[in-house]
Amino acid sequence: MRYLRGKKIGIIGLGNMGSAILNGLISSRAVGKAALIGFDKEPARRAGARKKYSIPISRSVSELVTHCDIVIIAVKPQNIGEVLKEISFYGKGRLYISIAAGITTRRIEKALGGKPRVIRVMPNTPALVGEGISALCKGRYASKSDLKTADEIFSSVGEAVELNEKYFDLVTALSGSGPAYFFYLKEALIGAAVRLGMDNKTAKKLVLQTALGSARLLLESGHEHGLLRQHVTSKGGTTERAIAVFEKAKIKETVARAVRAAARRSKELSRD
Numbered sequence: 057m058r059y060l061r062g063k064k065i066g067i068i069g070l071g072n073m074g075s076a077i078l079n080g081l082i083s084s085r086a087v088g089k090a091a092l093i094g095f096d097k098e099p100a101r102r103a104g105a106r107k108k109y110s111i112p113i114s115r116s117v118s119e120l121v122t123h124c125d126i127v128i129i130a131v132k133p134q135n136i137g138e139v140l141k142e143i144s145f146y147g148k149g150r151l152y153i154s155i156a157a158g159i160t161t162r163r164i165e166k167a168l169g170g171k172p173r174v175i176r177v178m179p180n181t182p183a184l185v186g187e188g189i190s191a192l193c194k195g196r197y198a199s200k201s202d203l204k205t206a207d208e209i210f211s212s213v214g215e216a217v218e219l220n221e222k223y224f225d226l227v228t229a230l231s232g233s234g235p236a237y238f239f240y241l242k243e244a245l246i247g248a249a250v251r252l253g254m255d256n257k258t259a260k261k262l263v264l265q266t267a268l269g270s271a272r273l274l275l276e277s278g279h280e281h282g283l284l285r286q287h288v289t290s291k292g293g294t295t296e297r298a299i300a301v302f303e304k305a306k307i308k309e310t311v312a313r314a315v316r317a318a319a320r321r322s323k324e325l326s327r328d
């Protein structure tokens with residue numbers, strides 16, 4: 057972990073994502089526990105993190121920032137204003153990494169004042185099990201090595217890709233909201249099986265393993281999804297019959313409309 061060596065990392069906000077990142081950094085051994093420090097405004101969350109991860113917990117944002125080289129901001133977008141305000145008084149010269157959905161690097165730079173080094177990241181919830189995908193972009197004053205630093209952090213909870221910030225609304229609509237689309241499809245498949253007489257537990261097992269197996273096959277075979285789909289679609293067979301129903305219902309167009317709607321909503325929610 058070349059870029060993290062010798063760096064002290066602070067995480068503000070120890071909820072779902074903050075804890076997932078903490079967990080990833082510790083379990084992947086990207087850094088030692090002595091290099092980590094956390095803070096959450098919720099006393100129960102602070103106590104929980106101290107007990108679970110045995111890392112030092114600060115009493116305030118300002119205390120955390122003064123002890124760190126890298127500060128990960130993992131609070132909800134509606135709380136980021138108060139965090140940035142406190143940081144702007146105490147924390148010049150650090151690398152700031154924000155995962156707050158819809159909050160642009162420009163907005164963070166403006167709130168911090170001066171020429172702060174800011175990286176924006178859009179992770180997703182599979183990060184909770186080390187299988188996330190995170191998009192990363194840098195603000196105006198961050199360097200390429202700052203991006204590499206963030207890449208090392210988010211690679212500890214899955215994959216990381218660098219992307220121009222102009223795509224972040226689309227990333228939010230695709231991989232940010234994406235897990236929910238797959239869960240929705242699973243709900244639909246399980247529901248269909250139950251309606252046709254199968255018990256819920258068996259249907260769930262069949263559908264979940266099919267999802268996991270299909271994703272692994274796609275990743276490990278090196279084949280395109282179109283080809284793999286053809287492999288299970290023999291002429292006149294069952295899959296062909298099902299796909300014909302999807303095509304008639306214009307499912308691809310519906311999916312495209314849904315992603316466009318999510319990206320539009322992300323744009324509405326983000327403010328400079």
Ligand SMILES: NC(=O)c1ccc[n+]([C@@H]2O[C@H](COP(=O)([O-])OP(=O)(O)OC[C@H]3O[C@@H](n4cnc5c(N)ncnc54)[C@H](OP(=O)(O)O)[C@@H]3O)[C@@H](O)[C@H]2O)c1
Nearest residue numbers: 069071072073096097130131132133135155156157179181
């Ligand atoms: N979950 C996702 O799928 C996902 C995906 C991509 C990006 N994100 C982004 O990740 C961020 C965190 O999401 P999450 O799901 O982890 O939220 P969460 O579970 O609510 O965690 C946020 C934590 O930050 C605490 N907090 C609020 N204000 C604070 C402050 N001023 N100082 C310190 N701690 C403070 C919250 O305490 P209270 O509960 O008391 O407010 C809460 O414990 C969000 O900005 C979200 O947009 C989430």
